[in-house]
Amino acid sequence: MSKVNKYEAIIKDKYESYTEEERFLSKHQRVEYLTTMKYIEKYLQKGMKIIELGAGTGAYSIELAKKGYDVTAVELVKRNLNVLKQNGKGIKNLHAMQGDALDLTKFADNSFDMVLSFGPMYHLFNEKDKMQAIKEVLRICKNNGIVMFAYLTHASIVWAYGVRNGYIDKLQYAIMDNGAIKDVPEEIFSSYFIEDFKKQFKNLSIKHLKDVATDSLFNEMRDYVDQLSDEKYEMLLDYHFKTCERKDMQGVSSHMLYIGKKL
Numbered sequence: 001m002s003k004v005n006k007y008e009a010i011i012k013d014k015y016e017s018y019t020e021e022e023r024f025l026s027k028h029q030r031v032e033y034l035t036t037m038k039y040i041e042k043y044l045q046k047g048m049k050i051i052e053l054g055a056g057t058g059a060y061s062i063e064l065a066k067k068g069y070d071v072t073a074v075e076l077v078k079r080n081l082n083v084l085k086q087n088g089k090g091i092k093n094l095h096a097m098q099g100d101a102l103d104l105t106k107f108a109d110n111s112f113d114m115v116l117s118f119g120p121m122y123h124l125f126n127e128k129d130k131m132q133a134i135k136e137v138l139r140i141c142k143n144n145g146i147v148m149f150a151y152l153t154h155a156s157i158v159w160a161y162g163v164r165n166g167y168i169d170k171l172q173y174a175i176m177d178n179g180a181i182k183d184v185p186e187e188i189f190s191s192y193f194i195e196d197f198k199k200q201f202k203n204l205s206i207k208h209l210k211d212v213a214t215d216s217l218f219n220e221m222r223d224y225v226d227q228l229s230d231e232k233y234e235m236l237l238d239y240h241f242k243t244c245e246r247k248d249m250q251g252v253s254s255h256m257l258y259i260g261k262k263l
């Protein structure tokens with residue numbers, strides 16, 4: 001049990017009954033993985049020590065460990081951790097463990113070259129916890145190390161849950177006057193306006209490097225994307241890679257990636 005995460009039960013409830021390992025199987029979902037991996041590789045250097053927080057069933061951690069990097073994978077939910085351990089069996093440079101991104105005291109200050117927070121920011125519901133998660137990432141990252149945070153946009157909640165799944169009426173109570181979606185722990189996901197996500201880093205020791213729209217409109221266009229031939233999918237991916245750093249794409253993307261360098 002986490003000592004600090006009062007929403008652990010809600011998070012566990014969701015992920016214990018969900019096949020997280022299927023997250024990147026379809027064409028529309030795979031875009032997020034391919035884009036994120038492309039940006040990880042952009043900043044990777046030989047011998048880097050990496051930690052992934054909220055490692056799920058290991059899509060990134062296992063792949064990076066297979067490439068030879070020393071990877072620590074931290075995951076809150078036992079079910080996901082067990083799948084990760086099973087899939088990563090025998091990889092000596094993969095260190096998988098249960099843990100909470102809000103409390104990384106088992107890791108010393110300045111101990112990783114790259115810190116990937118790829119899950120926790122989806123499930124934090126108040127300013128104090130969000131800041132704690134960010135500060136822990138910066139604490140364990142070495143100076144000049146790279147930090148990456150995956151997060152959800154408010155638009156994704158409205159278009160994927162509200163429109164696509166047909167719940168725009170149920171969502172009304174959570175839509176605030178400025179169009180932001182209220183943090184409601186029982187709804188599982190917390191989301192952001194891009195400028196609000198970035199504001200959190202204002203007084204911290206970090207240089208902002210990039211904002212990346214990791215799945216742009218692919219989530220909303222899933223029916224079309226999933227039936228594309230491989231050739232046409234590649235063409236669309238090519239367009240996506242050319243535009244995923246553009247502001248035009250960021251606001252409508254379901255998933256965003258914040259990349260920074262710890263100073």
Ligand SMILES: C[S@@+](CC[C@H](N)C(=O)[O-])C[C@H]1O[C@@H](n2cnc3c(N)ncnc32)[C@H](O)[C@@H]1O
Pocket residue numbers: 005011015020023053054055056057058059060074075076077080099100101102118119120121122123150
């Ligand atoms: C959507 S999955 C992402 C998994 C993987 N990192 C990826 O990007 O595909 C989010 C994961 O974060 C985990 N998680 C959520 N809050 C966490 C926390 N505070 N500490 C550690 N893991 C957490 C969840 O249990 C879940 O496995």
